[in-house]
Amino acid sequence: MADYMESLTSDDKKYVWHPFTQMADWVNDDPVAPCIIDRARGNYLYDVRGKKYLDGVSSLWVTLHGHGKKEIDRAVRAQLKKVAHSTFLGLTHEPAIRLARELIGLAPAGLSRVFYSDNGSTAVEIALKMAYQYWQQKPARENRTTFLSLKNAYHGDTIGSVSVGGMDLFHVKFRPLLFKTIFAPSPYCYRCSFGGPGRCASQCVGEVERILAAHHKKIAAMVVEPMVQGAAGMLTMPPGYLKKIEKLCRACDVLLICDEVATGFGRTGKMFAVEHENVRPDLMCLAKGITGGYLPLAATLASEKIYRAFLGKHEEFKTFFHGHTYTANPLACAAALANLAIFKKEKVIAGLAPKVRHLKNELSSLGALPIVGEIRQIGLMAGIELVKDRKSRAEFAAKDKIAIRICAACRSGGIIIRPLGNVLVLMPPLSVTKAEISKMIATIRNAINRDFDLTFLLPGGEKARMRGKSSGEEADLVK
Numbered sequence: 001m002a003d004y005m006e007s008l009t010s011d012d013k014k015y016v017w018h019p020f021t022q023m024a025d026w027v028n029d030d031p032v033a034p035c036i037i038d039r040a041r042g043n044y045l046y047d048v049r050g051k052k053y054l055d056g057v058s059s060l061w062v063t064l065h066g067h068g069k070k071e072i073d074r075a076v077r078a079q080l081k082k083v084a085h086s087t088f089l090g091l092t093h094e095p096a097i098r099l100a101r102e103l104i105g106l107a108p109a110g111l112s113r114v115f116y117s118d119n120g121s122t123a124v125e126i127a128l129k130m131a132y133q134y135w136q137q138k139p140a141r142e143n144r145t146t147f148l149s150l151k152n153a154y155h156g157d158t159i160g161s162v163s164v165g166g167m168d169l170f171h172v173k174f175r176p177l178l179f180k181t182i183f184a185p186s187p188y189c190y191r192c193s194f195g196g197p198g199r200c201a202s203q204c205v206g207e208v209e210r211i212l213a214a215h216h217k218k219i220a221a222m223v224v225e226p227m228v229q230g231a232a233g234m235l236t237m238p239p240g241y242l243k244k245i246e247k248l249c250r251a252c253d254v255l256l257i258c259d260e261v262a263t264g265f266g267r268t269g270k271m272f273a274v275e276h277e278n279v280r281p282d283l284m285c286l287a288k289g290i291t292g293g294y295l296p297l298a299a300t301l302a303s304e305k306i307y308r309a310f311l312g313k314h315e316e317f318k319t320f321f322h323g324h325t326y327t328a329n330p331l332a333c334a335a336a337l338a339n340l341a342i343f344k345k346e347k348v349i350a351g352l353a354p355k356v357r358h359l360k361n362e363l364s365s366l367g368a369l370p371i372v373g374e375i376r377q378i379g380l381m382a383g384i385e386l387v388k389d390r391k392s393r394a395e396f397a398a399k400d401k402i403a404i405r406i407c408a409a410c411r412s413g414g415i416i417i418r419p420l421g422n423v424l425v426l427m428p429p430l431s432v433t434k435a436e437i438s439k440m441i442a443t444i445r446n447a448i449n450r451d452f453d454l455t456f457l458l459p460g461g462e463k464a465r466m467r468g469k470s471s472g473e474e475a476d477l478v479k
């Protein structure tokens with residue numbers, strides 16, 4: 001067994017390039033064995049050594065009803081006996097047809113067509129291309145060739161979705177390669193660029209209004225992550241913000257794209273985040289939770305108005321020339337159908353409110369910790385922003401790796417959560433129990449306290465850390 005783990009570890013370090021990972025750190029520092037996941041059941045992942053971890057980020061925001069959910073397992077197996085894949089170009093199949101009907105039944109009013117793809121970035125890419133082509137094919141053709149997005153936005157990693165991305169860390173290096181996008185300020189109230197909480201006059205909305213008034217004739221669509229900018233660190237929008245954005249877009253005849261890739265399928269406490277403010281997008285992007293975390297699938301939902309602009313004679317070439325090899329993969333569609341059936345059968349959405357309240361109560365117990373700046377939550381999505389100084393809100397430097405350290409300590413404590421900058425991100429599966437939520441928060445509290453003690457109270461924090469490392473006990477804490 002030890003040999004087996006060693007060979008996996010060395011082959012991983014030798015052959016694999018991990019996403020969003022500084023490979024120098026991974027190869028030099030990280031003990032890979034605790035990161036080799038072997039199996040999963042319910043809300044837990046197990047590494048190759050048999051150690052059990054609560055999946056506190058739903059395997060990157062996808063798992064909804066837990067791992068190894070028998071209904072989804074069964075649906076995928078049944079589909080496997082029929083056909084694993086068949087192209088969706090010029091052919092169709094039952095799981096995709098039934099799933100489209102289900103999605104339209106669940107989606108906000110006005111969305112009537114489903115265009116499939118296979119990940120969140122492509123779902124956004126498709127929405128952008130649809131919006132762009134729509135304006136060219138409207139009877140009164142309009143030259144709307146740019147997009148409006150928000151600072152701190154994250155919509156994926158392909159070039160189109162990066163073009164509307166507003167996170168400098170991920171996006172700025174690619175700017176010369178990207179199409180031009182106008183960015184409005186992010187509604188990041190904790191670090192408000194207009195004077196901050198207590199002095200809010202919705203200036204960030206005012207900026208959107210100003211941009212739209214000045215430029216709407218060239219803006220094809222505004223794209224937003226509804227209610228929360230997830231990847232930027234769970235930046236929750238103030239109440240009413242999204243509704244105001246919708247109204248402004250309507251007033252200027254600018255299309256509204258809501259990217260529900262992260263927020264869709266119950267994460268915010270409702271099936272879709274737009275429901276919190278009764279917002280009706282023209283295009284809506286879905287992925288991640290769509291298959292309950294089983295297989296890659298995405299969908300871009302469009303209004304009938306947009307769909308109709310693409311109809312015409314063959315030789316008019318109004319066709320939407322876009323499609324991926326694995327578009328509407330039948331196994332993934334079967335998983336998605338089973339996933340949606342579980343929502344109905346187990347009344348999942350109705351069961352979320354007590355868990356959401358419990359998470360809120362538990363999170364509030366972290367509020368007094370000396371390095372906790374702000375705690376943000378919507379539904380079962382939460383972010384804990386760590387700060388060097390609570391009063392000035394001074395940020396930790398990247399080299400401090402504060403959130404990375406705390407997440408590593410949590411992993412030793414049997415909880416997998418992820419850092420986003422200086423923010424600890426929690427997004428447990430919808431099937432998480434109250435007891436598991438309490439355990440998760442207790443583990444985070446211990447990790448923060450311990451890190452604080454080591455860094456600030458012991459003389460020479462870094463040395464203290466190293467001492468811990470040599471004793472073995474803190475080995476995971478320091479990585």
Ligand SMILES: Cc1ncc(COP(=O)(O)O)c(C=O)c1O
Nearest residue numbers: 119120121154155156225261262
């Ligand atoms: C809001 C949003 N859009 C798009 C994406 C990209 O999805 P994917 O990683 O499946 O391409 C993400 C991923 O985190 C996301 O949070």
